[in-house]
Amino acid sequence: MSYGSYExxxxxxxxxxxxxxxxxxxxxxxxNNTMRDELAxxxxxxxxxxxxxVIVHTGNGRAFQTGVDVMEIATDGVGFERYRDSMxxxxxxxxxxxxxxxxxxxxxxxxxxxxxAFHWVADADIVIAASDAQFFDPHVSVGQxxxxxxxxxxxxxxxxxxMRMAFVGKYERMTAQRAYELGMIxxxxxxxxxxxxxxxxxxxxxxxxxxxxxxxxxxxxWGALEAxxxxxxxxxxxxxxxxxGHPDQEEGPAAFAEKRDANWAPLSPSESRARPNRxxxxxxxxx
Amino acid sequence: xxxxxxxxxxxxxxxxxxxxxxxxxxxxAGNALDAVMFRELEHAWLALDADxxxxxxxxxxxxxxxxTGLDMVQVAKDKEALRAVSxxxxxxxxxxxxxxxxxxxxxxxxxxxVCAxxGLHFVADADIVIASSDATFTDPHVSVGQxxxxxxxxxxRRSPMEPVxxxxxxGRHERMTAPRAHQLxxxxxxxxxxxxxxxxxxxxxxxxxxxxxxxxxxxxxxxWEALERxLTDACAAxxxxxxxxxGHPDQEEGPEAFAEKREAAWTPxxxxxxxAAEETQS
Numbered sequence: 001m002s003y004g005s006y007e008x009x010x011x012x013x014x015x016x017x018x019x020x021x022x023x024x025x026x027x028x029x030x031x032n033n034t035m036r037d038e039l040a041x042x043x044x045x046x047x048x049x050x051x052x053x054v055i056v057h058t059g060n061g062r063a064f065q066t067g068v069d070v071m072e073i074a075t076d077g078v079g080f081e082r083y084r085d086s087m088x089x090x091x092x093x094x095x096x097x098x099x100x101x102x103x104x105x106x107x108x109x110x111x112x113x114x115x116x117a118f119h120w121v122a123d124a125d126i127v128i129a130a131s132d133a134q135f136f137d138p139h140v141s142v143g144q145x146x147x148x149x150x151x152x153x154x155x156x157x158x159x160x161x162x163m164r165m166a167f168v169g170k171y172e173r174m175t176a177q178r179a180y181e182l183g184m185i186x187x188x189x190x191x192x193x194x195x196x197x198x199x200x201x202x203x204x205x206x207x208x209x210x211x212x213x214x215x216x217x218x219x220x221x222w223g224a225l226e227a228x229x230x231x232x233x234x235x236x237x238x239x240x241x242x243x244x245g246h247p248d249q250e251e252g253p254a255a256f257a258e259k260r261d262a263n264w265a266p267l268s269p270s271e272s273r274a275r276p277n278r279x280x281x282x283x284x285x286x287x
Numbered sequence: 288x289x290x291x292x293x294x295x296x297x298x299x300x301x302x303x304x305x306x307x308x309x310x311x312x313x314x315x316a317g318n319a320l321d322a323v324m325f326r327e328l329e330h331a332w333l334a335l336d337a338d339x340x341x342x343x344x345x346x347x348x349x350x351x352x353x354x355t356g357l358d359m360v361q362v363a364k365d366k367e368a369l370r371a372v373s374x375x376x377x378x379x380x381x382x383x384x385x386x387x388x389x390x391x392x393x394x395x396x397x398x399x400x401v402c403a404x405x406g407l408h409f410v411a412d413a414d415i416v417i418a419s420s421d422a423t424f425t426d427p428h429v430s431v432g433q434x435x436x437x438x439x440x441x442x443x444r445r446s447p448m449e450p451v452x453x454x455x456x457x458g459r460h461e462r463m464t465a466p467r468a469h470q471l472x473x474x475x476x477x478x479x480x481x482x483x484x485x486x487x488x489x490x491x492x493x494x495x496x497x498x499x500x501x502x503x504x505x506x507x508x509x510x511w512e513a514l515e516r517x518l519t520d521a522c523a524a525x526x527x528x529x530x531x532x533x534g535h536p537d538q539e540e541g542p543e544a545f546a547e548k549r550e551a552a553w554t555p556x557x558x559x560x561x562x563a564a565e566e567t568q569s
Contacts, residue, residue: 054456104456125452156448158472183447183471205460209429217429217455220436221443228515229444230379236436237379244373248432253359256431264432 003045008035010060011042016207017200018052018103025061028112030069031094033082040093047101050266053211054203055096057120058108058196064133067116070142090148097123097222102215103267104206108199109133109176109185110192115146122152125218127185128199130192134173135184141169155225157184210248211267216240292341293334297324299349300331305496306489307341307392314350319358320383320405322368328383336390339555342496342503344390345488346409347397353422356405379437386412386441386511391504391561393495397488398422398465398474399481404438411441414507415495416474417488419481423462424473430458444514446473497550499537501557505564512568527567531560 003011010021020042022029031039046055059065073079085091092098096105107124113135121127121135139146146166153162161182165174179185187202189195206214220239224232243249247265255262292300292307299310309331311318320328335344348354362368375381385394396413403425410416410424428435435455442451450471454463465477478487495503509528513521532538536554544551 104452125449125456127449156443158447181470183450186450186453202457206456206458208460209456209458210432213429213432213434214456216434217436217439220434221439221448221452221455224440224443229441229511230515232440233437234379236440237377240434240436241377243432243434246432250432252431252433262430262432 003049004041006038006042008032009038009042011045013046013049013052014200015204016051016053017203018046018049018055020046020055020057022059022065024069025059025063027069027071028063028066029059029061029117030066030071031116032069032072035069036094039095040099043096043099043101047099047103052103053207053214054104054106055101056106056108056196056199056203057096057124058110058199061111063112063114064109065117065120066112066114095119095123102218103211104214104218106199106203106206108195109135110195115139116149118149118153121184122149122156126202128187128189128195128202129176129179129185130195131176131188131190132192133176133179135165135175135179136168136170136173137165138170140167141171153184157182208261210252210262210264212246212248212265213243213252215267216243292338293331295327295331297321298327298331300334302335302338302341303489304493305340305342306492307335307338307344309335309344309346311346311348311354314348314352316358316361317352317355317401317403318348318350318406319355319361321358321361322365325357325362325368325372325383329388332385332388332390336388336392341392342500342556343393343395343492344385345395345397345485345492346385346413347399347485347488350400352400352406353396353398353402354406354409355401355403356407381408381437384408384412391507391556392500393503393507395488395492395495397484398424399484401425401462404428404435407438407442410473411438411445415491416468417476417478417484417491418465418468418474419484420465420477420479421481422465422468422477424454424468425459425462426454427459429456430460442473446471499541499551499553501535501537501554501560502532504556504561505532508561508564524568528564531564531567535560 008024010023012019024030046052105124106126107120109129111133113121113133115138118137137146150162150166176188180188189198216239220236223235227235251262251264288303290302292302297313299312301308313319313324335341362372381387394413395415396409398418401423402410404427407426426435439451439455468474469477478484505528509525512524516524540551540553
């Protein structure tokens, strides 16, 4: 399966691992209109490709990502108004979560991660970072509100650290080491040049697990953020039961007993998505 | 002084002073839950919760493992147990952890070795978790074609989410160490050397047993119920739990004992007050 051509992204596959790479290194991978639209397509392409079991997301150059392209905002006469409608309706399509991608997503933070970049930290399953990665949120330093990214983050890590980033703005940066201590990321790669190699290794390890069991697990766990504990467990029970009788549940123990890698059934085509994709006319900011 | 509490085949259950012990006792099988242990756990938790001399419960395992989840091969041989497990899973009516059966006393999980898959239930549903320095945590569900849901759903409420998702998706190909679990706040103490675990658990439990049993039970209720609600609703419900304790004798005894520099003589766990607290919420 070959992927569409992209101006601002690189989309490729290595074995069972799909790669989505920000490719505007001179603009520190800031998101312009084109990138926003391309992201919506790229996530869906990787999600559709039956060969892809795990997706790694990273950036080219010295930054991972730095939010919206402020140059574009400042110079094309439209400003932030381009985002008003999509944001008021929270109808946005640039992260894996927005696009309801149910394959595991690893974000590999390769450098500066600022402002809107936290969308892809908050909306990933697993996050790893190069040892020289730096995290900060300059929204309030430039007169912008931070909401969506920080709301996502305080559900998945200690709240104090998120509040501190939100209010200190551009005047302080969090190191990869601190992010690791807080459980925002689970791995620091040193030297930083080995980030992609380590991400590929981690992804290949995950690709050895049952794609269907991982899909249901991901739905159960992200769904759990929407409900109280008991209701979340009851909803989770549906995902457990959905898997009963699936061939992977015989193959898993058989492979284990025979000391070989399991030969998993391919994912069935994804169910229809709860949200329409960008063809519905979304305009969305990264921050 | 060890006093047996009930008699069980796959568990050791006893009381020592104010501390109740619930110990998985199937060491030859990694303490995996077979049909017998599955049935016995509910009775053991309820027996300890009902024993007026028990103020705090320690849960640990015999042998090198803490808990390794359901022993499906064994459970499948017992048709009745298999039906029960399937039905209780489907309806989320499992009854083998303290939270599931509604234990009101503080529960300490003392993780003495590997804690895998369904074993994570006992970490997720405990109040306090400590671990031996050689303990490890892993969730192999997706590596054998199973979905991971209940244990990890509960864990993401009490730990940063990323490490739980990593555990869920790496499956049996990775294990989290006790020091990392401590860093993340999944456990609050790592005991080294590992042989000192039970002694450390007993010392911690004895500290907790010095506090008001009724105040702890209402506190436990308020905090676990908060996981069911959004922030403002949880605080409003918690306010009722605070107020219901006002006027209770322990609230006079506490400050008096403090002023007189002696141990407080708490009243026994106040079941009527707990019942009233349940009713104010419904």
